[in-house]
Amino acid sequence: MDEFSAAVNRSFGEVVIETSGLAKKFGHLMAVDHISLSIREGEVFGLLGPNGAGKTTTLSMLATLLKPTEGTAKVNKHDIVKESDAVRRSIGIVFQDPSSDDILTGRENLYLHALMYGVEKNIREQRIHEVLKLVDLEDRADSRVKIYSGGMRRRLELARGLLHRPKILFLDEPTLGLDPQTREHIWEYIRRLADQERVTVILTTHYMDEAERLCDRVAIIDDGKIVALDTPDQLKQIIGGDIVRLRIKNPKLSSIKELPYVVKVEQMDGFVMLTLKNSSAHLQEILGLVGNAESVELRTPTLNDVFLHYTGHEIREADAEGGFFERAARARSS
Amino acid sequence: MTELDGLYALWYREFKVFLREKSRIISSLFTPLLWIVVFGGGLGSSVSLGGTNYQVFIFPGILTMTILFSSIFFGLYIVWDKKIDFFKEVLVAPLSRLTIFAGKTLGGCTDALIQGSLMLAFGVILGITYSVQMVVETIIFMLVLAAAVVSIGLIIGSFMESPEGFNLIVSFLVFPLFFLSGALFPIDNLPSWLRAFTTLNPVTYAVDGMRGVMLGMSTFPVMMDFVVLLGFAAVMIAIGSIAFSRMK
Numbered sequence: 307m308d309e310f311s312a313a314v315n316r317s318f319g320e321v322v323i324e325t326s327g328l329a330k331k332f333g334h335l336m337a338v339d340h341i342s343l344s345i346r347e348g349e350v351f352g353l354l355g356p357n358g359a360g361k362t363t364t365l366s367m368l369a370t371l372l373k374p375t376e377g378t379a380k381v382n383k384h385d386i387v388k389e390s391d392a393v394r395r396s397i398g399i400v401f402q403d404p405s406s407d408d409i410l411t412g413r414e415n416l417y418l419h420a421l422m423y424g425v426e427k428n429i430r431e432q433r434i435h436e437v438l439k440l441v442d443l444e445d446r447a448d449s450r451v452k453i454y455s456g457g458m459r460r461r462l463e464l465a466r467g468l469l470h471r472p473k474i475l476f477l478d479e480p481t482l483g484l485d486p487q488t489r490e491h492i493w494e495y496i497r498r499l500a501d502q503e504r505v506t507v508i509l510t511t512h513y514m515d516e517a518e519r520l521c522d523r524v525a526i527i528d529d530g531k532i533v534a535l536d537t538p539d540q541l542k543q544i545i546g547g548d549i550v551r552l553r554i555k556n557p558k559l560s561s562i563k564e565l566p567y568v569v570k571v572e573q574m575d576g577f578v579m580l581t582l583k584n585s586s587a588h589l590q591e592i593l594g595l596v597g598n599a600e601s602v603e604l605r606t607p608t609l610n611d612v613f614l615h616y617t618g619h620e621i622r623e624a625d626a627e628g629g630f631f632e633r634a635a636r637a638r639s640s
Numbered sequence: 641m642t643e644l645d646g647l648y649a650l651w652y653r654e655f656k657v658f659l660r661e662k663s664r665i666i667s668s669l670f671t672p673l674l675w676i677v678v679f680g681g682g683l684g685s686s687v688s689l690g691g692t693n694y695q696v697f698i699f700p701g702i703l704t705m706t707i708l709f710s711s712i713f714f715g716l717y718i719v720w721d722k723k724i725d726f727f728k729e730v731l732v733a734p735l736s737r738l739t740i741f742a743g744k745t746l747g748g749c750t751d752a753l754i755q756g757s758l759m760l761a762f763g764v765i766l767g768i769t770y771s772v773q774m775v776v777e778t779i780i781f782m783l784v785l786a787a788a789v790v791s792i793g794l795i796i797g798s799f800m801e802s803p804e805g806f807n808l809i810v811s812f813l814v815f816p817l818f819f820l821s822g823a824l825f826p827i828d829n830l831p832s833w834l835r836a837f838t839t840l841n842p843v844t845y846a847v848d849g850m851r852g853v854m855l856g857m858s859t860f861p862v863m864m865d866f867v868v869l870l871g872f873a874a875v876m877i878a879i880g881s882i883a884f885s886r887m888k
Contacts, residue, residue, distance in 0.1 A: 369732060370732070371731070371732060391734050391736075394732060394733065394734040395734040399732055401728060401729075403728075405726065405728045405729045406726065406729070407653065407657075407726035409656070409657050409660050409661070410653065410656055410657075414656065415726075417649075418649045418652065418653055418726075419729070419733075421645040421646060421648060421649035421652075422642075422645070422646045422649050422650075422730070422733040422734075422735055423642075423733060423734065424642035424645060424646075424734070466729075
């Protein structure tokens with residue numbers, strides 16, 4: 307299906323991140339609700355969920371930017387609270403918001419990062435050159451960041467996150483707001499890092515395609531809890547078949563509900579959603595039984611269906627924008 | 641080594657930003673120049689103090705003003721830094737908060753000293769004759785004052801969440817420190833209430849010390865001025881280090 311599929315079968319190294327009962331409370335709001343997971347070396351691990359689900363908070367705790375309210379976590383065998391300096395030395399982080407200095411040039415930003423992360427003097431130039439090349443910014447390295455496009459700036463920050471060769475790289479919504487071409491590029495870089503450099507990558511995203519194409523394993527997060535955790539393929543198995551979406555008035559559903567290959571029947575505003583095993587063999591029969599459909603759409607399940615299956619709602623941009631504040635408001639009023 | 645490299649990185653960043661934001665240098669020198677040229681020149685045309693032209697008399701005070709304002713704003717600027725851009729990257733770096741504080745302070749002192757030195761050069765136009773010793777001693781006073789005031793700015797900035805309180809700080813901290821320092825008047829014959837304030841104001845000792853070094857007229861011995869100012873700076877740096885180590 308795509309060039310990334312082979313990656314799923316790779317063997318991963320030792321556990322480099324382990325959390326147990328990790329929780330963060332903001333006032334009454336349980337932003338992260340006792341999360342336990344372990345991630346192995348060389349894995350690309352995705353935290354998928356709408357904004358406000360607790361992804362960034364989880365990431366911030368692992369990166370030692372926030373102290374957990376409860377529970378612990380070890381990153382590269384170091385405790386995130388007691389040994390935060392050691393943790394910081396083994397990680398790289400790319401924030402969701404820009405965090406490069408726009409008065410300085412790209413190269414100067416990288417130089418400062420090299421100094422702060424103790425990259426040895428004799429290899430600094432070489433490393434800066436390497437990472438600039440990796441993200442295709444060699445030509446623009448001496449322009450001020452102020453005149454970079456959003457994509458260039460994100461690439462610069464990705465380069466910066468890699469400059470000190472961290473064992474573990476945290477990416478908070480790495481392709482948020484980027485154009486499709488740049489997203490493809492960044493996915494390629496991330497994949498290459500994990501496959502060739504054995505960097506462990508933990509990223510947050512609310513893009514289904516990003517989780518599906520890029521991640522070895524995905525944890526679906528909703529309301530601060532992990533509701534499902536597996537490889538994208540395994541997660542999709544839970545749906546148990548393909549999805550047929552019919553636009554139809556007065557569907558005759560009683561007859562098809564009993565059929566052995568029909569997994570699930572749902573009706574919502576003018577549409578019927580059917581989940582079918584072995585759909586290609588049975589579609590004709592279904593169409594005959596259900597009545598006159600105005601349109602038919604057959605597709606394999608996506609992570610969106612999985613998300614819907616577990617949470618009862620979809621990840622939409624609307625959720626993504628208002629989620630956190632709505633939940634905060636709800637938590638306050640309760 | 642990492643901490644030293646980090647310190648250098650923080651200083652380097654501040655210095656680059658300073659060099660690139662030339663408008664900041666110009667605007668920060670404009671107000672002191674107005675004071676010295678217009679206020680000093682205007683009042684000086686009919687007032688002289690102890691045989692010294694008024695304009696020359698307030699010159700050390702205006703140097704102090706230059707340092708005071710540029711230093712406090714440099715420090716307060718971390719309120720912005722905290723929210724955006726580069727500072728986030730600094731806070732997640734494997735550097736101690738102490739190093740971050742020291743780097744910021746060094747950067748601020750450099751900025752303030754460059755501005756102070758530009759003002760100092762303006763003294764030549766006023767007819768002040770400099771000796772090497774005088775310049776060195778004045779710069780040392782400016783440096784210690786800058787270290788103290790940058791620290792104050794950083795301390796306040798580390799607690800503030802938004803820049804909305806800036807005006808309050810200027811009105812209730814910076815202007816009182818300036819006006820009660822004897823920058824614009826001699827402090828020998830003040831009414832007792834005013835004298836009490838000026839004696840308690842650490843900035844007084846910066847003005848008095850520089851006036852002693854440059855014009856040979858001071859209320860306190862220059863050495864005493866220096867020791868008081870140094871003590872003040874030490875306390876502010878200590879508090880600043882603590883404030884930074886507690887900052888999220």
